[in-house]
Amino acid sequence: MEFMDPIVESTPHIYFSALALMPSETGLSCQYSHLTEGGIKVVRGCAKQWSRTLWTATKHSNRINAVAILPDGTTIVSGSDNKTLQLWDAKTGVPIGQAMEGHANWVRCVAVSPDSTTIVSGSHDATLQLWDAKTGEPIGQAIEGHTDTVSSIAFSHDGMHILSVSHHAYEHFVWSCESQTQLPDMEFQQVMAISICPFQINKDGWVLGPGCKQVFWLPIGLRKELVGNKNIIAIINQEVTVFDVSAYA
Structure with missing residues (x-):
């Protein structure tokens, strides 16, 4: 409706200016560009498609190292070399609140809990x-x-635990979100980054891989929690049990 008046008052400009400047491979351009013959022509520099960029924000005063989208899709969080995090409206790109201050150095990684309530940096x-x-x-x-630098982090599927990695110091820890204390160590080899792998436990104790494929069955005592690093599964109970599931990924 914003352009209703100029469209009504000068309809030919739809063809002689707007259509001529439209990206050349869009459906409208392909369908109607022949109507602009003899009119304005873009000699060079014309885009082929509309930009897929929804918005661009520039509030951070230094390099952005990490971003994450809340699972509910409403909000984006970013972390920067300026030692802060920032929340953004995912639809409009408008910053939400003030910069989140607390770190004494660059923010290198961020993650969001599955229920969209908690961020870890x-x-x-x-x-x-x-x-x-x-x-x-x-x-x-x-x-x-x-x-050393915390280079990668991730939440467990239920949001109760956090996995963190410092690949410079060859460190990898599991933390309780509730108590913010470290849990028993997982004996991985050098870890560069972490992510929660797509394996889950169903109600019958089967570990399901991609496509709900049954990978193996777990005794009741090992069903408390499932976290992972790419092709490695760690079952957290009183102790940590680690499985290499690379053959099933």
Whole structure:
């Protein structure tokens, strides 16, 4: 409706200016470009397709190292070399609240809990920090334990645990979100980055891989929690049991 008046008052301009400047491979251009013959022509520099960019935001004052989208799709969080995080409206790109301050050095990685309530960030200051995803306020104190940059982090499927990696120091830890304390170590080889692998446990104790394929069955005592790193599964109970499932991925 914004352009209704000029369209009504000068309909020919739809063909002689707007259509002529339209990206050349769009459906409208292919269908109606012959109607602009003898009119304006773009000699060079004409785009072939509309840009897929929805919005661009520039509030951070330094390089952005990490972004994550809340599972509910409403909000984006970013982490920057300026030591802060920022929440953004995913639809409009408008910043939500003020920059989230707390780290003493660059923010290197961010992750969001499955229920969209909590954000965790990892920093060059070797700490993790939990944040309220709605208000942007820090939850508790900075979590210490790493001796070098926290380079990658991820939540477990139920949001109860966090996996963190410092690949420079060859460190990898599992943390309780509730107590913010470290859990028993997982004996991986050098880990560069982590992500929760697409394996889940059904109600009967079967570990399901991609396409709901049954991979193997777990005894009741090992069904408490499932976390993973690419092709490695770790079952957390009183102890940590690690499986290599690369043959099933």
